[in-house]
Amino acid sequence: MASGDIESLHTGEKIIIGGLVVQILFFSVFLVTSVTFHRRAIRYSTARVQQNLYIWQKHLYALYGGSTLILVRSVFRLIEYAQGNDGYIISHEVFLYIFDSVLMLATMVIFAIIHPSEVTALDGGSRGKAVKNVVHVYQMH
DSSP: OTTOOHHHHHHHHHHHHHHHHHHHHHHHHHHHHHHHHHHHHHHTOOHHHHHTHHHHHHHHHHHHHHHHHHHHHHHHHHHHHHHOTTOTTTTOHHHHIIIIIIHHHHHHHHHHHSOTHHHHHHTTGGGGEEEETTTEEEEOO
């Protein structure tokens, strides 16, 4: 795309659009797999899972929230590239701030507050230490 040739530009746009479609498809499969895992974990849970069910569900809901925000961003990027270099979205900067920056900031905030280290600590990893509310490190019981 950087060569300046119009044919290369169109080829690059098609490659990006194809990559975004593949990303959206695989990310959707990931979300379906996550929901299937969640349902089965509740339905066929062991005593160990039942003991920490709140923690697992909290992290799965954080995963759903972050994944949904990333999926929305990917769809936005697909639409942006599909419209081309003279499209409405690319020519209005406000869409970039809303559908790119704000969504990624929200995703980072979700995972900073509900930090995945709790799940690792439940399995005995990191010597049972987890991060809570961005900066507080505590010992899991």
